[in-house]
Amino acid sequence: MREYTAAPTFTIADEDTIVGSVFGQAEQAPRRVLFSRPVGDDWVDVTAAEFARLVSEVAKGLIANGIQRGDRVVLMSATRFEWTLLDFAIWAAGAVTVPVYDSSSADQVRWILEDSGAALAIVEKVRQKDMLVGVPDTLRRLLVIDDGAEALLIADGASTPDADLRDRLDALRADDLASLVYTSGTTGRPKGCMLTHRNFLSEVRGILNATIGDVARPGQRMLTFLPLAHVLARAVSLAALEGGMTQAHWSDFKTITGQFARFAPHTILGVPRVFEKVRDGADKKAREGGNLKGAIFRFAEQTAIRWSENLGHTGGFARRPSLLLRAQYALCDRLVYAPLRAALGGHCEFAISGGGALAPRLGHFFRGVGVPIYEGYGLTESTAAHCVNVPGAIKIGTVGKPLGGNAVRIAEDGEIELSGGVVFTGYWHNDDATATALSDGWLRTGDIGELDSDGFLSITGRKKDLLVTAGGKNVSPGPLEDLIRSHPLISQAIVVGDARPYITALITIDPEAFDSWRAENAHPATTSIADLHTDPTLRAAVQQAIDDANTTVSHAESIKKFAILDRDLTEESGELTATLKVKRHVVSTRFADAIEAMYRH
Template sequence: MSANQTPKPHPGPKPSATASPNTPHSPTLAHLTERAADQWPQAPALRWREPDGTLHHLTFAEAHTAAEEIARGLMALGLAPGDRIAVQSRLRPEWTLLLLAAASSGLVLVSLLPTTVPEEIAHVLNDCDAKAVICEDADQLAKVEAARPRIPGLRQVLVMDEVAGRDDPPLTLARLRAAGEHAVTPAALARRRASVRPDDLLVIIYTSGTTGPKKGCALSHGNYVAVLAAHPSPPRSPLASPDASNGTIFVVTGPHTIALLMQLLTWWSGYTLSWFQGGSADEMAAELQAARPSIVPLVPLALENIYRAVLAAHPAERHPQLLDAARTGLRVRELRAAGQPVPDDLQEWFERTDRTLFAEVRERFGGNLRRATVSGAPVSRDILTFFVGCGLPLVECYGMTETAAAATSNTPDDNRIGTVGKPLPGVEVAIADDGEVLIKGANVFHGYWGYDEGEFGTVRDGWLHTGDLGAIDAEGYLHLTGRKKELVQLSNGMAVTPHPFERELRAHPLISQAVLYGEARPHLVALITLDARQAADWASARGLPTDVPALVRSPELLDEIRDAVERANGGLQEYFRARAFHVLDRDLSADAGELTVSLKVARPVVHTRFRDLFESLYD
């Protein structure tokens, strides 16, 4: 599509009409806790396990009271509508309550992952001009305090957990709630709530760009309402107790894009929210099974871990039989869905296998699953086939932080494996002439905080230019084929830019190039090349071989490069760090197509040419 052409869109179904503020289709989320407390007062909204193993929950009525008290406390601090408050914490009840409090009081929540380092804290809080930050505990507080001299606009630092042993303990959320009860009336909060409009911002989520520092995606109440309204209403038995939830959502990721949407969906549709407390893959699998969820959003890495656990439960010699059984199971399910006959012997086999092997696989997800989604990075078709063949309602979907986490999706009843589905209701998808995926809809963000979108150009004529490459088939399913951007999408769903690490390494005199790799892998690895002249001088001074092929095998050289990698890693969040590296025995070459005319790394060429080498670093 050229600049003056209008793309031919593939629209999703029409969204339902917007209704009044106290209906499920409110134009804002300011009334979210109030409506949920009215509809499901004693149903469990949040369920979590404390470190001592005890299980706790908050009802929708209790959560509404807590969120209201926090909102009044934040107002008592003098925070005005539109002010930004940052939260640096793992996902826990207080995180959710702060999100809901911000929604009802017109504040804008800024998410900081608990792995964020002081340098990034200073950048984010200065960039969004945050007035307050809420830290999870003493460790997070220490990082914020290390950055605070560089954050002149920050007025207040609070903590979720009491910090002992300090002469000047910071304000806790408990004391904030108590202060709000006395300083701000419920009527004042009601007036603030009534003033919230659909275009008002709800969150700013900082994501990696292709170059430079992180940019903040500014997302409004209306963006999220558009996505939530597209979610089908959960089935509910007419005999169900009014104090029962509509099922459980189990979140395995940290408090970022997908988890944020799932928290809002909990209050929108009356689910119970539970989440992975952290730990090993085995612990995650055990918590998932115990939660017996109805909905599970997964990143590919989590799905791959479950897949490996399923296979590990059987002798290796049986693995080909298991995979073949799942493929056959998928064929039977497809015949049934198409209304075609299934041969009697195949039907008998299927029913027997569905009660045994397939049921065992479904039980890994708790045996109560209505929908599992996977997004954030490419997923192996074989893994998808395995789970769907075993009867899991597993579907691929697609979205970005810039689209409030969602844009297209398959459904359990309309699932085209190998695609990311069709546009959600109210969303249009088109493909530009260069293959880039374009998205238009009420879910598309307002732009990056602090950038003029008219100049920045991520959204042009209402179309979000995603940086992803794709195609739409004749039936309207979106196939993703690659990425225009140089973001690396890890298998845990995190999108990271390679530039900060590479830039730091290239500052070392011995290093000419550093190329990160990690698309759909659990972490980053690096290919490093040497500046031949600098390396020869360095080696000669130490009595080492001066030719590069011999030098790269020298323990002294490898120790020097290892130190450089550790220094580069030290100032970066963990997802941006390289965990392994290889020093190539030659430099990259423009003649070989590894460098562009302007001597930039031709990343696709390097990744393809050295793929086996990169992959060997994961062994």
């Protein structure tokens, strides 16, 4: 199959906006608990009526600070209740949210401020103010969440007439710009994806009109812990609000397990690395309990995978499990699966994964445990999920079928192309990049894939070089490699990290520069690169080059480990093109052992 279209299951009126969900919930069910806000050791409920009031008061504060319709407001913070509150308030004021990862480097933050022409910036912590030194003249004010930005805006807006806010809300339209979401590009400069209210509504209603909507309903709880600057977390959070779920926010991944037990969510949204950590944590705990417990976990893991493999695409059994497998499963459920479900809060019945490829083995393990993970696929340019597996229609190893109102096709060269209401309108102030990405309403993804006869999409490769870590972070390797190669001792740098937990690099040493370095460091003239590729002094020199490159990117994009290869890459060996460009697939295959070693230790 070359193309598959999912029929629309909803409509969007021209006057519909994503912020309308807030006031709709307040009108229909004012006492419905939409959020649990952490205050000290407790969770404090926030009803639909209370949230709508807060959004209105903060929005009036933005208006009082001179924010006009269409103005861009930068929001740089870890995931927390205030993030969502400010996002909706910015929209209510008729402005445009520009989310920024709190882990971004100073260079990245300044570029986004300059490129977006932001009128206001809101950061989470006082120390982040230093990143805004020398920002453009368009920035009129800087607020800090930890310094009471919410209260300050509410106070500022106290004298703003309600009619002013109503005028802003009434003027909003579905096709108005809602957000500029910056994403890494191959040039190294992040590009601002223009997402409209219609884009977000298409995503939210597509999610809710799939059978996922059975989960996103009043009385269900979701713990949001991925960065809300990531379009996936933001889109699912918006869908949860429109569906009437209760959400809580948490940003400290190191303590997230305790929050699962504390909040007992019904739904977990994660990237593959989240689920890898849950599985690895259970394995580690079992091994620490002794050889017997470790063996039991390994047996239970295999049993869960075999159980899942017996399940069909609709969730029922495609093959009835044998009597032996059923007995083994019942035993493993008592010993391993039930405690693992309890560690997730005891109520989790639904997990969503995106932002990177989920290993099929991991998907089978969790489905066998009783917590199915529904994997999806999309880009920032498609407002998060375009295709997704859903209850009743799941094929592990694929990323599912398009959400309603969207289509996917495979181009002649195998590239995946997407269309539909979720596809963005283009890049901010970058017509050339827009023309490259969009053609007659179809988004060129840069990924290679296949469609099966049922319309399920599988990702088989990557046409572009952009890496996506297991944590869902987009990393453009080119700028890092260019900086590292600028060191006189280094010939080639190949950044690695696609579907991996962190970024690493393969380094080759320039043969001529090595001759000088060898003499300066009193090594015999007969000593080769292969002899010294683990030498501490040589590694220290390379480490300095990597440290310098790492200062230009966020922590999540920085190189954590590197390996020095025992020789340089050459055209003759097939590792370089005639124009001396690295053939990544050849290098990755040829030096697979060196790559794997960086992730084993």
